[in-house]
Amino acid sequence: MNIIELFEELKIDKNNILLASPEDIIRIEKQINVEKRINPDIDVNVANNLILALKDYRQELYFIASNRILYTLFSKKNYSRHHFPPLQREYDAEKIQSFINQFLNDDLVLYFDQNLSQNKFDMINDIFDFKNCFPEDALFQLNKKLNIKLDSVLVNLSQNNSENNSAISYVEYRSFYVLLSYFSSIEMDDKIRSLVNIVSERYNANKLSDFYTTCISSMQGYVAFDPGLTSILVRNREAAVSNSIERSSSGSSSGMSGKSIFFIVIAVLKVLFLFAKCSSH
Incomplete structure (x- = not known):
């Protein structure tokens, strides 16, 4: 109490x-x-x-x-x-x-931990209108744990084993990326760029994948430290949504327009360019 x-x-x-x-x-x-x-x-x-x-x-x-x-x-x-x-x-x-x-710090940290463990990111987002009222150490610990969850996503997806996807189901949650936005930084952006590269490559290889389509759509919830990355996430989502609509309307798995494919590929190339630019500094 x-x-x-x-x-x-x-x-x-x-x-x-x-x-x-x-x-x-x-x-x-x-x-x-x-x-x-x-x-x-x-x-x-x-x-x-x-x-x-x-x-x-x-x-x-x-x-x-x-x-x-x-x-x-x-x-x-x-x-x-x-x-x-x-x-x-x-x-x-x-x-x-x-x-x-x-x-009240112990109760705040417990609230963060309980909702993180259950992937209820929206519960944390709901109280972040008053993030400036929360102690820095509690926020630091939350940021650290969020980074661990993001690292886990990158490790699991890098293995390219669909059986691992259930362990990182939260990668499909828009609320996860919205919460990450509160801690956006150069380092966080780099991890999101890596995730964009992996997800875009897998999506382009299998545009019928609900998992990667949802990931691309949800990632648009991240507001990056670098506005250019935010723009890429928005365009990727628009392309994925457009592809889904075309596929549904045509009733064919091959219902992809050249324009839609172009947007996804350009987005990946831009991400690689930004990543290389960031690494050179």
């Missing part, structure tokens, strides 16, 4: 956080002491941290308690939007980051 879960358990009125008097704090402390006797799951440190937050970090606590995305994340409860006041557009991200680091 963390301080937000305890806050929820005690049913403290979030609207009173900023206005709580010393007497209100004492009343909440007494309430916590009663709850501790009833509920053994309430940790003494968590209880003390909630009191500390109510005393010294009211603005930060209120921001999280009144923010649907962050409150849902840390309370593990899902309330409708009507349960919350209008979104607070202006806030001190560094103070929120420090607050989360002090009181």
Whole structure:
């Protein structure tokens, strides 16, 4: 249990956080002491941290308690939007980051790990509107684990064994590439270029492959550090979609236009050129 879960358990009125008097704090402390006797799951440190937050970090606590995305994340409860006041557009991200680091970092890291292990990248994407509120170390660890998953994709696809594809099924998820976009860099771009080369080559060899068609379409979700790479991903997806439409409309597996084939090949050549250019620096 963390301080937000305890806050929820005690049913403290979030609207009173900023206005709580010393007497209100004492009343909440007494309430916590009663709850501790009833509920053994309430940790003494968590209880003390909630009191500390109510005393010294009211603005930060209120921001999280009144923010649907962050409150849902840390309370593990899902309330409708009507349960919350209008979104607070202006806030001190560094103070929120420090607050989360002090009181909620373990829960944030656990949330990342659980969703990564289940390939639920969209669950992480959903909270990244407030990425600037998350501690740098938690984001660093997430980036590191995402790179491991991307490396695993490259290793498995390099072996050209379709039986390995089930172990990297997430390579077909657009949400995976959207999440990678939050950590785009020269190094990440290089890995995506390598992936583009492999996938494009396999796709050109077998344009009937649903697996590689889906990969090409999903990779367009990555917004690269290099705008040129982003353009390549967009054009590759357009070509793959066009090819699928032509194949469906013609009812023939050979229903490929010269124009569509041209786009895919040029994209691969441009990727190789960019990769060579990057390596020369």
